[in-house]
Amino acid sequence: MALLANNRAFILFSGLLLVAVIVAISVPVKWVVLWTDALIFALITVILGSGWLVRNKPYLLAPWRRVLKRRLASAALVVLLSYVLIGLLDSVHFREALPPQVGSSEVHYSPHTLSVLDKLLTPIRIQEEKSYSAPFAIHLFSKESTQREDGTTVREYPRLQYGGAHLEDIQQRQTDITHTLLMASSYSLLAWLLLSALIIWIMAQRYSLSYRQQVERLVRGEMELPWRTLLLTLLAVMLFAFVAMMLGVKYHVFGTDKVGQDVLYQTLKSIRTGLVIGTLTTLIMLPFAVVLGVAAGYFRGWIDDTIQYIYTTLNSIPGVLLIAAAVLIMQAYIAGNPELFETMEERADARLFFLCLILGITSWTGLCRLLRGEALKLRELDYVQAAHAFGVPQHKILSSHIFPNVLHIVLITLVLDFSGLVLAEAVLSYVGIGVDPTMHSWGNMINGARLEMAREPMVWWSLMAAFIFMFILVLAANLFADAVRDAFDPRAQH
Amino acid sequence: MNDVLLQVNDLKTWFEGSSGTARAVDGVSFEIRRGETFALLGESGCGKSMTALSLMRLVPEPAGRIVAGSVLLDGVDLLTLPEHQMRNIRGGRVGMIFQEPMTSLNPVMRVGRQIQESVECHLGLRNRAAKARVLELLDAVGIPDPQQRYDEYPHQLSGGMKQRVMIAIALAGEPELLIADEPTTALDVTIQAQVLELMAELQKQTGMAMLLITHDLGVVAEVADRVAVMYAGQIVEQASREQFFSDPQHPYSKKLFASMPDIEKRGEKLAVIRGSVPPLTTEFSGCRFEARCDYSWELCQNSVPQWHQQASGHGIRCHLMDEVHHGRGITHHEEPEADTPQTTEIPDQPILKVDGLKVHFPIHKGLFKRVVGHVHAVDGIDIDLKPGQTLALVGESGCGKTTVGKGILQLIRPTAGDVNFENIDLTQLSNKQLRPMRGDIQIIFQDPFSSLNPRMRVADIIEEGMIAQGKGGSASQCQQRIDELLQQVGLSPEHKQRYPHEFSGGQRQRVCIARALAVEPKLIICDEPTSALDVSVQAQILNLLKKLQQELGLAYLFITHDISVVEYLAHQVAVMYLGRIVEQGEVEEVLNQPRHPYTQALLSAVPSIRESKREKQRLSGELPSPINPPQGCHFNPRCPKVMANCKENYPDSTLLTESHFVRCFLYD
């Protein structure tokens, strides 16, 4: 927010956007905008736009500042932003051009939709083994019959095709891992130092301090915002990213799954699914909840009765069952109309979008009821009465008195619901009414791994990877949401 | 025999907040003798309630803590007692009652049980014996039918009854000291009189001492033996009641007296204490009152004044009492200016004429939500108000006076009656037809915190009405007008880019007035505009309202429960009881010769700092429910002069003079 308040930063941002667009046009691929992509970009635009509007509204900026002042919350924000970055990279989709056929000038595109993230993760994405392998393994998980050079057939654990394939002597694995780890750490430290130096330089310029003074202020924690915590969290994130990438191209850090796909790749791909469900669900239904809730509370009478009837009815249907029913029906619809979707990804995406929609339908009632209650209270307040006494028209009372004073509730609901929805995705996918089985998601990962629980020894890495990534996201979201609620809820302040 | 019961020495209670350490109590010392009533007087936020809580060690932790001082009860320091011994003191030797009887009782516990808890805890009585004691206590605090009340829940009792229950709880441990924290502030004056009388009587019976915490000079004058004045965490003056009321010495105390509105100051401007109480987070290097004091000079800024104890027992914390400066003159003394006498002729034609106004709210009940009855909030009211005049509508809470205001504004559509504004009947107009008329009548509300939208800047708040009414012209003219308005209400034009939360209560009320003035109204309905404000700030607002009336020729319908404000400001007064006006007339007529028994009782219940000429008259009972008003004259169940006729018919109005009428059979 603080950055956005700065005009120069805004110009810089627009410049970057322009460059991105030019690059996008000049690359020979077919850009694909999936339904959820479009909504994500709409969401980003809305967030940036409201950031621009908030810039000179101190009563809106102040609570955000209170949020960022909490060390735990700002650390959580850094973590969340790293997830969001991955999710965004995974939301720019394209289809690569196939090598031109001889004698045809027409360009054909690959039937597979890729994202920028896929492209960045290329080595990890395409290094597929035959089947299960444990983290950092260099052999497959189960024995196979192989033919030796001398013609004898033995059952042994075959070497992996990619994982540790560069090692000539398998004894070197430990030293190789340690070595890579050290390299990655020093790279990340270097990158972090450069980045911190840049940030400190910008701050020093802003407060007109010498570089040294600024460093001292920061180290002593004398800044208004907890920059020390922010930077340290950033270090942790960068450390993880470098280690994962540098080890990831040599080994399968989290092992491979049944069809030999790298689990690290899967869990990174699952991030987007989780984020989409967590944000778009609430967002899709937000207009309905706000309009209906405020209308019910403000106008009362038959409007109130009707809206209450609608949400009590929807609420009375058990959520899971309504979702199940709707998803079953949608499955039938998609199966019946395969011609609507060009690629597999598009089909999976349509299902994801629909899932958000139906989750939204089951979850908007809570917000609607809250807003109704708040509008009921607000309409009796003196300043609304005063507006009536001025003859201010209804729509203006709604837009300038009621709506701005319920916004904090909307925001609190938005952030509080996020983590619950991410967790719900896992459960729904387990029940079989979640995202498309072909889509990468933590729920699908857990569901797939669950069947392997009975194996001796256990295949635990898929589960573990999904849980760790989900836990970090949900924990960060919960911590951040707590701070947002405390900062925005007038009841929490004394 | 040592007759000092409680001795407080240099007590300090501090709070850690987001804006720093608030020194709510900062070096307070006083003593209370056995059997006396000691009043701690101060405006809101001066730390008087925190002092009381500190004595009981009930300061909300961990935000607040007692950092220094001692509290000696019969020589034993309460602040060093272990917690379990302190519990014997709380509710035992020291009882306490609080301001809000509505919230101070446990809502899900029977009132008898709540008293019994204390009886069991401190007297060691059990079961029957304990219950018997509770019934005695209920009887002692004047609750009729204790047997039945024992089993009732707090919500079934009225506010006055709840406060009596609170007193019973405090008395249960047979305390030697009763701490009463604003015990009557939330109550109506007639009930306040009852409760104060009860407390005085109980004190006489039991011989306990009382620490009375209040902001009301009148209450102090009625019940206190000695007085201490608190300002910004410190006691600035301490004296016996006689000394204090005849010869207040601290500049702050003097100003408090001068800013009290009453009938003798009618012709003049009220003295005001400029500015507002400094935040308690400030580190004071001089006198805390310095910035607002008429007498201050550089010493006051740089040196903390010491406590001067005079032989008479009078003590003051002020540099004026230092030997060298004694008798120092006033540097910039403000003589109260006389008002410019009103020269404009009052036209005969009333600007507002209300006839038979009724506002009833239906009550739904039963299977089909049938209407089974009505709340007769306003039940037939006639009002005439001339331009440039102020009509005060006086009554206790629940009598329907606020509904009258909203009914006139058509914010609530009346059930019956006409509201003629400049000969147009507003009740006949549709919302659309009403819209262009909205600018002519405006309203100022009681609560300065809920009457401004926290999300709008002051400029937008003031502009809103101008836009809706199409007044103010072009954008730049509009801005210019806003600047003018802000200056007119005593704010600076720079304030217009700020948000309401940056203002104090008094400043917010000024913004509200500017907002109303923006549409150039002819009539302003003031709904208790000063009752949420401290006395010193109230004076500022009253002065402002008076000034505006003279400059702009505004008519005010002034809704209030505060008789002193009425005396000071109003031309006519109408006394309301349960939805009807029982007496109306010129302010001198009604206040000097009240005729209706209710008016008489109301006036005599108002605590006054002057020796009252009015004979004391206490009302029994409380305001009945407007759902089922009593048969006949609504006042008959409480009336000391009730006659047979009163129980059957509602009296018609009797004209006593040309302008004074009363609705009572005594004058039929």
Added chain:
Amino acid sequence: MIAYIIRRLMYVLPILVGVNILTFALFFVVNTPDDMAHMQLGMKHVTEEAVDNWKAERGYDRPLFYNGEQAGLTTLTDTIFFDNSVRLFVFDFGQSDDGRDIGHDISERMWPSLALAIPTLIIGLLVNLTFAMLMAFFRGSYVDLSGVILCVVLMSISGLFYIIGGQWLVSKILHLVPISGYQPGLDAWKFLILPVIIGVIGGIGSGARWYRTIFLEEIARDYVRTARAKGLGEQMVLFRHVLRNALVPILTGVVVVIPLLFMGSLVMESFFGIPGLGSYTIDAIHKQDFAIVRSMVFLGSVLYIVGLILTDISYTLVDPRIRLN
């Protein structure tokens, strides 16, 4: 009281009608019986005949709302809507798509569901209350702070992890109880104990934290100050005053879910192989048995509404300020 309940029931009726029409629209209008038949019989290579047969067996070949071929009242009763939706109002659930009596299944399967859900609810409530009371008693101290952080961490762990982790640790490593399965009667305890414990642990995070907030809100109220000023000890203040007031929102929050306990828990029951209504529903979803899902939707709504009415009534029992009407 009785008038109140009657009025509530009259208010409920339109809601049930709404639920019914909504589910009917979802199951028969958006998704026609033809689609269902195709799905059941496999998407491809289905003859028209097979589809017609499938529909005829289940009565889905009739018109939706109005049967012009019949006379009199049967024009309305001999329709899919009447048979499949209106009958639900008398709790006649009909037959599942594979021909079983749904009503009978429900009455048989609700007992294991209850055997799992009731202990989970009660133990969970007690554990959460105790935990929340502890945090409220030590409010502002490190005990409170670490309690809150523990709650947030517990909340952030997926429920599936508790189940999988619990099964792995208790059953697979320690061999204390069977991984899954069920036996009716008293032997059920060894199958139930693990899911109950896991259910309780899974609920601590959000539950205890919520109750703590309620306690703290109550502790800040004026009557608590009065109780302290009486000289009551902190335990007495908490148990006699705060707890009783806090129970008003807590109990009424619990009452609303009590009827829904009949529905069982989808995830728990299917993980632990408990033959309750939860696993019944999940099986139906997997088999795409629309008849069962439809019945469960209706049953769920009825139970939810019963919960709402019970909540209102329980309010009047625990809070003397509230009277019906």
